[in-house]
Amino acid sequence: MSLLLLLRTAAGGTPVAQSYVLNLEALGGIAAARALNLEALAAIAQGRGTNLEALSTAAQARELALEALSTAAQGRVLVFEALAGIAGIRVATFEALASLAQGRAGNIEALASIAQGRGANLEALAIAAQAPTINLEALGPIAVNVLAVIPFEAVGDARVARVLGIEALTGIAQGRGANLEANASVAQGRAANIEAAGYLTQARSGNIEALASIAQARDFNLEALASLQRPVAISIEALLSVTRTVGGTIEALATIAAPRGAGIESLAALAGTATLRLEALAAIARAAGVPFEAMQGIIPAVIVNIIERLALFQFQLTEAGRFANRLDEDGNFAQRRDEDIDF
Amino acid sequence: MPIAASDLKAYQAANMPEADTTTTGGAIAATGLVEFTDVAANDDLEALSDNAADTMNLTLTGRNAAGAIVSETKALTGTTAAIFSTLGIIERFLKGVLASAAAGTITIRRSVAGATVATIAPGKTSVRRLFYDSASEAGSTTRYEKAFMKNEHATLTLTNAALKLTADPAATIRIGAAPAVDDSATVTNRKTAPASVTFVDDGVSQGVPGGSLAAGAAIGVWAEMVRGAGAAAIKNTFTVELSGTTT
Numbered sequence: 125m126s127l128l129l130l131l132r133t134a135a136g137g138t139p140v141a142q143s144y145v146l147n148l149e150a151l152g153g154i155a156a157a158r159a160l161n162l163e164a165l166a167a168i169a170q171g172r173g174t175n176l177e178a179l180s181t182a183a184q185a186r187e188l189a190l191e192a193l194s195t196a197a198q199g200r201v202l203v204f205e206a207l208a209g210i211a212g213i214r215v216a217t218f219e220a221l222a223s224l225a226q227g228r229a230g231n232i233e234a235l236a237s238i239a240q241g242r243g244a245n246l247e248a249l250a251i252a253a254q255a256p257t258i259n260l261e262a263l264g265p266i267a268v269n270v271l272a273v274i275p276f277e278a279v280g281d282a283r284v285a286r287v288l289g290i291e292a293l294t295g296i297a298q299g300r301g302a303n304l305e306a307n308a309s310v311a312q313g314r315a316a317n318i319e320a321a322g323y324l325t326q327a328r329s330g331n332i333e334a335l336a337s338i339a340q341a342r343d344f345n346l347e348a349l350a351s352l353q354r355p356v357a358i359s360i361e362a363l364l365s366v367t368r369t370v371g372g373t374i375e376a377l378a379t380i381a382a383p384r385g386a387g388i389e390s391l392a393a394l395a396g397t398a399t400l401r402l403e404a405l406a407a408i409a410r411a412a413g414v415p416f417e418a419m420q421g422i423i424p425a426v427i428v429n430i431i432e433r434l435a436l437f438q439f440q441l442t443e444a445g446r447f448a449n450r451l452d453e454d455g456n457f458a459q460r461r462d463e464d465i466d467f
Numbered sequence: 468m469p470i471a472a473s474d475l476k477a478y479q480a481a482n483m484p485e486a487d488t489t490t491t492g493g494a495i496a497a498t499g500l501v502e503f504t505d506v507a508a509n510d511d512l513e514a515l516s517d518n519a520a521d522t523m524n525l526t527l528t529g530r531n532a533a534g535a536i537v538s539e540t541k542a543l544t545g546t547t548a549a550i551f552s553t554l555g556i557i558e559r560f561l562k563g564v565l566a567s568a569a570a571g572t573i574t575i576r577r578s579v580a581g582a583t584v585a586t587i588a589p590g591k592t593s594v595r596r597l598f599y600d601s602a603s604e605a606g607s608t609t610r611y612e613k614a615f616m617k618n619e620h621a622t623l624t625l626t627n628a629a630l631k632l633t634a635d636p637a638a639t640i641r642i643g644a645a646p647a648v649d650d651s652a653t654v655t656n657r658k659t660a661p662a663s664v665t666f667v668d669d670g671v672s673q674g675v676p677g678g679s680l681a682a683g684a685a686i687g688v689w690a691e692m693v694r695g696a697g698a699a700a701i702k703n704t705f706t707v708e709l710s711g712t713t714t
Contacts, residue, residue: 148704150701
């Protein structure tokens with residue numbers, strides 16, 4: 125007898141494997157990897173005698189940080205036009221350009237050509253202008269042409285610090301809503317051409333008090349002030365305060381006062397202290413609708429000028445009538461309605 | 468009949484990016500192949516079928532010696548090789564795309580009658596390179612692309628299934644198995660890492676989720692390519708192995 129034993133075995137599974145070769149590519153990111161770090165370039169330029177024009181050329185080709193370029197430029201004698209060429213074609217940080225100009229004798233015309241092409245921050249330009257020896261007239265066409273509403277004080281601050289051509293300032297102010305007070309503060313500090321300031325004021329609602337404060341501080345031509353006052357709504361009191369201080373020509377003042385409702389009381393106060401021609405005062409009063417009572421207050425004050433002779437004043441007060449005033453040899457006034465006298 | 472190595476296939480994912488901005492990954496695209504043998508030297512290409520009826524258009528794309536991407540679409544002429552003369556001499560093969568699936572096997576080879584670059588089996592429509600037109604950048608850059616390994620055995624399950632990166636000559640690749648078999652996960656673009664994928668380097672076997680690949684099932688394989696800041700250009704390969712056991 126025998127035993128048949130059938131044994132089954134299992135050795136798991138048969139191994140199987142397949143490999144696949146996959147191709148790939150990755151280009152060398154040349155542009156990205158070698159993207160010029162301009163800050164680094166600037167740092168280099170500061171430490172050696174680089175050709176800044178080369179730096180400019182590099183900057184033009186990429187989005188540069190102009191601040192970095194400025195930093196570089198400050199450390200060496202640069203050709204400013206090169207920097208201008210850069211700023212002209214990109215959105216530069218104008219403040220950076222300005223800070224650059226401060227540190228050297230930049231060619232401000234180049235800066236101007238930049239500013240004309242963009243909405244420059246004129247404060248920055250002004251700060252720049254204060255430090256170098258610039259041609260400030262260049263500032264004029266900038267301000268006229270830039271679209272930014274500039275604080276005029278900024279230009280003013282610049283002008284105080286140098287011998288400027290006020291005409292340039294005028295040209296600027298005409299083109300925008302300037303703050304004339306700034307102009308005044310400028311003009312006080314130098315031998316301004318007041319006619320230019322006058323021309324400026326005519327073009328806008330100037331604050332004549334500011335102009336007056338200018339005139340007080342220098343020997344100005346009042347006729348210019350007069351021609352100025354005509355088209356603008358001025359405070360005649362301010363003009364008077366000017367006239368009192370300086371040796372004004374009252375004819376000019378008369379010309380000013382005539383077409384407007386001047387406060388003749390103020391004019392009277394003026395007459396009391398100024399060396400005037402009374403006929404001129406009369407002409408003023410005649411043209412303006414002044415109350416005669418006010419004029420009466422003037423007469424005693426000016427009597428010293430007319431003693432020994434007679435003065436006749438005519439005043440057109442209202443439609444109601446005309447008055448004649450007579451000062452006799454005794455210094456007394458006589459007043460009649462016009463129907464009582466023969467003019 | 469046990470599972471043979473030839474039953475384990477590699478395919479494209481539905482979204483194979485050609486830029487850093489497009490959706491990447493997705494489900495398996497079983498008509499797209501990922502394996503070819505690049506031209507060993509600059510050469511022009513020709514293509515032919517083993518079926519005379521195949522006259523559909525084939526578009527070949529490569530880089531010329533200057534590095535530019537060049538392409539030509541040409542109608543196949545059956546079993547007669549069609550030379551892609553307009554494509555010209557190429558330095559590398561990028562992709563081949565058929566306008567429609569061929570009846571026969573399409574062979575793309577160096578011209579004339581040179582070494583085979585790629586074959587497109589009947590029913591398949593394309594073969595391509597991964598990380599197409601990618602490039603290093605100023606900083607380190609990581610990109611991800613997806614392929615699939617599929618068990619095409621009719622009935623048998625590949626047990627103890629695992630993936631392994633077996634070769635990475637450029638030392639730039641890691642791979643990671645998709646978190647599920649037959650998944651369709653995508654990423655916004657190839658610079659975005661896929662979720663729930665663990666990447667491993669050469670020689671590290673990574674089990675297929677669930678441990679096996681049933682007949683007809685596929686496992687997504689994410690390839691991670693890291694290029695250092697300003698890294699030099701590479702044209703290379705990496706080798707992925709799908710292994711397991713079969714009865």
